[in-house]
Amino acid sequence: MKTELYRELPSVDELLRLPEIAALVTREGSTAVADACRTVLSRMRTEITAGRLDRAKLPLAMDGIPSAVQSELRRALGYSLRGVINATGVILHTNLGRAPLAASAIDHIRETATTYANLEFDLDMGERGKRDVHVERLLRKLLGAEESPHTAVSTIVVNNNAAAVLLALNTLAEGGEVIVSRGELVEIGGSFRIPDVMGKSGAVLREVGTTNRTRITDYEKAINERTRLLLRVHRSNFEIKGFSEQPSLGELVSLAEKHKLPLLEDLGSGALFDLRQIGIQNEPGVLDSLDTGVHVITYSGDKLLGGPQAGLISGREDLVKKMRGNSLFRALRVDKLTYAALEATLIAYLKRDYETLPALRMIQTPQSEIMRRAEVLVKNIASANLNAEAMESTSLLGGGSAPSATLPTTAVALTCYSLSADEVAEPLRAADPPVIARVEEGRVLLDLRTVFPEQDEILGRILVRIATSQK
Numbered sequence: 001m002k003t004e005l006y007r008e009l010p011s012v013d014e015l016l017r018l019p020e021i022a023a024l025v026t027r028e029g030s031t032a033v034a035d036a037c038r039t040v041l042s043r044m045r046t047e048i049t050a051g052r053l054d055r056a057k058l059p060l061a062m063d064g065i066p067s068a069v070q071s072e073l074r075r076a077l078g079y080s081l082r083g084v085i086n087a088t089g090v091i092l093h094t095n096l097g098r099a100p101l102a103a104s105a106i107d108h109i110r111e112t113a114t115t116y117a118n119l120e121f122d123l124d125m126g127e128r129g130k131r132d133v134h135v136e137r138l139l140r141k142l143l144g145a146e147e148s149p150h151t152a153v154s155t156i157v158v159n160n161n162a163a164a165v166l167l168a169l170n171t172l173a174e175g176g177e178v179i180v181s182r183g184e185l186v187e188i189g190g191s192f193r194i195p196d197v198m199g200k201s202g203a204v205l206r207e208v209g210t211t212n213r214t215r216i217t218d219y220e221k222a223i224n225e226r227t228r229l230l231l232r233v234h235r236s237n238f239e240i241k242g243f244s245e246q247p248s249l250g251e252l253v254s255l256a257e258k259h260k261l262p263l264l265e266d267l268g269s270g271a272l273f274d275l276r277q278i279g280i281q282n283e284p285g286v287l288d289s290l291d292t293g294v295h296v297i298t299y300s301g302d303k304l305l306g307g308p309q310a311g312l313i314s315g316r317e318d319l320v321k322k323m324r325g326n327s328l329f330r331a332l333r334v335d336k337l338t339y340a341a342l343e344a345t346l347i348a349y350l351k352r353d354y355e356t357l358p359a360l361r362m363i364q365t366p367q368s369e370i371m372r373r374a375e376v377l378v379k380n381i382a383s384a385n386l387n388a389e390a391m392e393s394t395s396l397l398g399g400g401s402a403p404s405a406t407l408p409t410t411a412v413a414l415t416c417y418s419l420s421a422d423e424v425a426e427p428l429r430a431a432d433p434p435v436i437a438r439v440e441e442g443r444v445l446l447d448l449r450t451v452f453p454e455q456d457e458i459l460g461r462i463l464v465r466i467a468t469s470q471k
């Protein structure tokens with residue numbers, strides 16, 4: 001009985017001759033369409049085996065084959081990595097790809113990635129050049145290296161900040177000891193843990209102090225002939241409050257210099273923009289650390305810098321030069337797309353064009369403007385099924401930067417009589433483009449700080465569709 005049903009299924013070749021499927025072949029090519037046909041047929045065979053597809057249902061299923069092939073094609077050839085609307089209010093959301101790039105970065109990627117580029121070619125000399133030069137000249141300017149005090153600051157770029165820390169530790173301390181405070185043995189999301197990276201770098205971790213209090217004398221007592229480096233790690237995603245103590249960066253610099261040891265600071269976010277201007281006090285910038293005299297700093301390209309994923313290592317020329325000569329650098333280096341995006345991002349800083357960098361623009365958007373947009377959205381989706389109201393809330397910088405730095409915002413709170421918050425968040429994620437919201441105290445919150453103003457309209461349409469589909 002089932003064998004007969006299997007035999008009634010068409011062959012792939014027969015399917016390819018059907019006019020609707022032949023039209024798909026013209027668009028998507030025969031390989032992909034034949035694959036989709038095979039997937040659909042094998043699914044039908046499974047249904048027959050399971051007894052869910054019987055003789056009575058077979059004709060209808062056969063009629064549905066072309067449209068099943070079409071959806072299968074859409075599924076197989078559609079992108080998995082997609083743009084989403086970030087309505088979480090977390091500006092540097094690691095799971096959502098951190099900093100969105102500036103338009104100038106995209107233009108520069110396009111003009112250098114679709115053709116050949118002078119990535120490692122010196123156009124003046126007509127010979128092999130270095131890929132670092134493309135951003136180093138800009139960082140020399142931005143980090144004030146052309147005037148004193150940082151006359152000899154060099155920078156190299158690797159894949160991300162985790163790679164930067166690994167390269168710096170391996171170059172400066174392999175086989176020796178690195179002194180770190182117990183209060184700084186951090187884990188930054190996923191698998192970046194200072195003790196683990198230290199192990200991989202071949203350096204030996206020498207912990208000093210306690211979780212809440214470490215004094216400069218703790219560092220000094222731990223220094224011995226095996227010591228290669230002092231390390232300060234920025235507590236990017238947590239704070240130690242109450243009975244706590246930590247030596248100042250200046251004290252660490254003095255101690256390092258007294259013992260002729262380098263001081264490495266893993267800054268994490270590494271803002272090139274003075275956050276004090278916008279009321280964020282405790283997030284040290286790259287310049288603050290260099291001014292204090294830190295010898296080498298590591299920071300991310302896609303956190304507060306607002307550029308592509310990258311790890312930057314800036315510091316004393318001789319130390320950075322050693323890292324450039326380390327064979328690990330070859331394995332961790334970045335491609336021309338990253339250089340292009342980073343170069344464009346840094347040029348925006350040189351021009352003080354902060355508005356063109358989406359992350360900085362979002363940080364600086366006044367609450368009044370967000371409130372105005374939230375009210376428009378609320379008015380447009382007013383519906384009996386989905387209740388929407390504007391309410392005060394807070395946006396976060398995120399991405400392992402300034403844990404306590406929050407920005408006042410106005411969010412749109414959604415509640416629905418018949419659905420839980422998670423049940424409202426789900427169709428938002430299923431929308432095209434997907435909308436990622438925050439669920440807080442049984443409500444779905446949409447924080448427009450991280451929504452591009454040009455996305456407001458599509459967000460409104462998605463919400464109206466969801467509201468009208470709820471009975």
Ligand SMILES: *Cc1c(COP(=O)(O)O)cnc(C)c1O
Pocket residue numbers: 160161162163188192233234235236266267268269299300301310311399400401
């Ligand atoms: C974010 C962060 C890292 C990891 O940086 P990635 O760019 O994600 O690799 C390491 N250290 C600190 C202090 C950080 O804040």
